Amino acid sequence: GAVVSQHPSRVICKSGTSVKIECRSLDFQATTMFWYRQFPKQSLMLMATSNEGSKATYEQGVEKDKFLINHASLTLSTLTVTSAHPEDSSFYICSARGIRDTEAFFGQGTRLTVV
Amino acid sequence: GQNIDQPTEMTATEGAIVQINCTYQTSGFNGLFWYQQHAGEAPTFLSYNVLDGLEEKGRFSSFLSRSKGYSYLLLKELQMKDSASYLCAVMDSNYQLIWGAGTKLIIKP
Numbered sequence: 001g002a003v004v005s006q007h008p009s010r011v012i013c014k015s016g017t018s019v020k021i022e023c024r025s026l027d028f029q030a031t032t033m034f035w036y037r038q039f040p041k042q043s044l045m046l047m048a049t050s051n052e053g054s055k056a057t058y059e060q061g062v063e064k065d066k067f068l069i070n071h072a073s074l075t076l077s078t079l080t081v082t083s084a085h086p087e088d089s090s091f092y093i094c095s096a097r098g099i100r101d102t103e104a105f106f107g108q109g110t111r112l113t114v115v
Numbered sequence: 116g117q118n119i120d121q122p123t124e125m126t127a128t129e130g131a132i133v134q135i136n137c138t139y140q141t142s143g144f145n146g147l148f149w150y151q152q153h154a155g156e157a158p159t160f161l162s163y164n165v166l167d168g169l170e171e172k173g174r175f176s177s178f179l180s181r182s183k184g185y186s187y188l189l190l191k192e193l194q195m196k197d198s199a200s201y202l203c204a205v206m207d208s209n210y211q212l213i214w215g216a217g218t219k220l221i222i223k224p
């Protein structure tokens with residue numbers, strides 16, 4: 001299957017700082033990227049969907065000014081958590097889908113801890 | 116509204132067979148996915164069904180009935196490493212994935 005690389009896998013940051021998470025499709029062109037958040041023992045919660053070259057579509061309740069998503073190329077999307085707070089601590093997962101694909105391929109996930 | 120239902124938790128014995136059910140009500144249907152997720156890791160793809168019937172892939176099989184809005188994942192010859200959460204997801208008419216809450220499968224020796 002296709003490979004999606006997400007970096008970093010773990011990050012600890014201080015409250016009030018910003019953290020950037022990268023999601024790269026290594027062997028295919030990802031026309032659509034999805035960003036999810038998963039709290040312990042809960043299912044995936046879609047935060048936003050981004051199509052290459054256009055603004056991301058955020059799910060209800062997700063602050064677009066706090067979670068900045070950039071999908072500037074067909075192989076890279078980034079999620080920046082701005083002014084992070086302890087309640088933003090979570091597991092963030094990206095997935096990517098090519099234009100001819102029905103399946104979305106997941107990155108490895110990023111464990112964010114805000115202290 | 117859109118809804119995916121699956122049991123919260125199931126327990127089975129090593130070497131046995133277990134069936135995890137998933138029922139759905141969505142705006143349109145473009146396929147149903149099953150993913151496996153171990154704690155602290157991202158989900159991994161198991162199966163995709165878009166037509167009615169049974170798809171077999173090694174020890175795992177997935178069944179779909181579109182008229183009933185129903186799917187199941189069948190795991191045979193259970194191994195301890197199969198202890199994980201199993202997520203059912205449906206792709207709706209907008210090609211968005213609607214996720215179930217996941218079924219935590221506990222395998223006992």
